[in-house]
Amino acid sequence: MIQPKATTPASLEDEARAAEILGRVRRMEVRTNRLVDDALAGRYASVFKGRGMDFDRVRNYVPGDDVRTIDWNVTARTGEPHVKLFTEERELTILLLIDVSASSDFGSVADSKRELAAEAAGVLAASAIRNRDKVGLILFSDAVELYIPPGKGRMHIMRLIRETLFFQPASGGTDIAHALDFANQVVHRKSVIFLVSDFCLGAPFEERLNHLRIKLQLSNRRHDVIAVAVTDPREQSLPDVGRICIEDAESGQVVEIDTGNAKVREAFEKKSRHRREMTAARIRSLGVDLLEFVNGQNWMPELMGFFQNRRQRSG
Numbered sequence: 001m002i003q004p005k006a007t008t009p010a011s012l013e014d015e016a017r018a019a020e021i022l023g024r025v026r027r028m029e030v031r032t033n034r035l036v037d038d039a040l041a042g043r044y045a046s047v048f049k050g051r052g053m054d055f056d057r058v059r060n061y062v063p064g065d066d067v068r069t070i071d072w073n074v075t076a077r078t079g080e081p082h083v084k085l086f087t088e089e090r091e092l093t094i095l096l097l098i099d100v101s102a103s104s105d106f107g108s109v110a111d112s113k114r115e116l117a118a119e120a121a122g123v124l125a126a127s128a129i130r131n132r133d134k135v136g137l138i139l140f141s142d143a144v145e146l147y148i149p150p151g152k153g154r155m156h157i158m159r160l161i162r163e164t165l166f167f168q169p170a171s172g173g174t175d176i177a178h179a180l181d182f183a184n185q186v187v188h189r190k191s192v193i194f195l196v197s198d199f200c201l202g203a204p205f206e207e208r209l210n211h212l213r214i215k216l217q218l219s220n221r222r223h224d225v226i227a228v229a230v231t232d233p234r235e236q237s238l239p240d241v242g243r244i245c246i247e248d249a250e251s252g253q254v255v256e257i258d259t260g261n262a263k264v265r266e267a268f269e270k271k272s273r274h275r276r277e278m279t280a281a282r283i284r285s286l287g288v289d290l291l292e293f294v295n296g297q298n299w300m301p302e303l304m305g306f307f308q309n310r311r312q313r314s315g
C-alpha cells in the first residue's frame with residue numbers, strides 16, 4: 001500500500017508563501033480593476049487608440065485622391081499613377097519597463113516603491129487589455145532581469161503583477177540605458193513604453209543623467225516613451241529623530257546624519273529637490289512625458305491629468 005507523503009515544514013512554509021503571493025496578487029488585481037473602472041474608463045482608449053496607420057495596399061489613382069498618398073515607385077514602374085491605402089492601427093503594444101533594483105524595495109509607508117510601481121503597472125495593463133492591446137514587461141536592475149513578451153488576457157496581467165511584486169533580481173544596481181537598449185532590440189513595431197523607476201542614478205549623477213538623456217532620445221524616436229518616477233516621502237525630507245545611519249541600498253555606503261540639526265534637514269531637502277528637478281527637466285526637454293508618483297499618496301489624479309493633457313494635445 002502506498003502511503004501518502006508526509007508534509008515537511010519546508011513544504012508548509014513554501015505553501016504559505018505561495019498562498020500569500022497569490023492572495024496579494026488577487027487583491028491588487030481587484031484594486032487595479034476598480035481604479036480602471038472608476039477613473040480611467042474611456043480615457044486610455046481616447047489617448048492611445050488609433051494613433052497610427054498601417055500600410056494596406058496600393059491601387060490606381062482616381063480623381064479626388066490625395067496626391068500626397070501617391071506611391072511614386074509603383075507609378076514609375078507601371079507607368080500609371082497609384083496611391084497607397086492605409087488602415088487604422090487597431091492593436092497597440094504597451095511595454096512596461098520596471099526598475100527592480102535594490103532601491104525600489106525602500107518604503108517609509110505601508111508599501112515600498114516597488115509595490116507602488118506594481119500597482120501603477122497593473123492599472124496600465126488592465127486599461128490596455130480592456131482595449132484589446134498587448135502588454136509586455138521588462139524588469140531590470142543594472143541588467144535585464146526578466147522579459148515577458150507582449151500578451152493579452154487576465155492571467156497575463158496576473159503574471160505581470162506577480163512578477164513585478166515578487167521577482168528576486170540577481171543584482172541591486174541600476175542601468176536604465178541598458179534596459180532601453182534591450183527594449184529597442186526586442187520590440188520592432190512602434191509601441192508605448194512606460195519607464196517606471198525611482199531614477200536614483202547614483203554617482204557621478206550628471207554623467208549618468210546625460211547618458212540616460214541620450215538613450216531616451218533615441219528610444220523616443222522609435223517608440224512613445226513615458227517616464228514614471230516613483231519616490232518616497234523620506235527621500236524628499238527627513239524627520240527630526242536625532243542621529244541615524246542611512247545606507248544606500250545599491251552601493252552599500254553608510255552615512256551618519258544628525259536629523260536633529262535643522263540645517264542638515266534643510267540641506268538634505270534642498271539637494272533632493274534639486275536632483276528631482278534636474279532629472280525632470282532633462283527628461284521633459286526631450287519631449288518625453290514624465291509622471292511623478294509619491295509613495296503613500298493618491299497618484300490617480302496625476303495619471304488622469306496625463307491622459308487629459310495627451311487628449312488635448314492630440315486634438
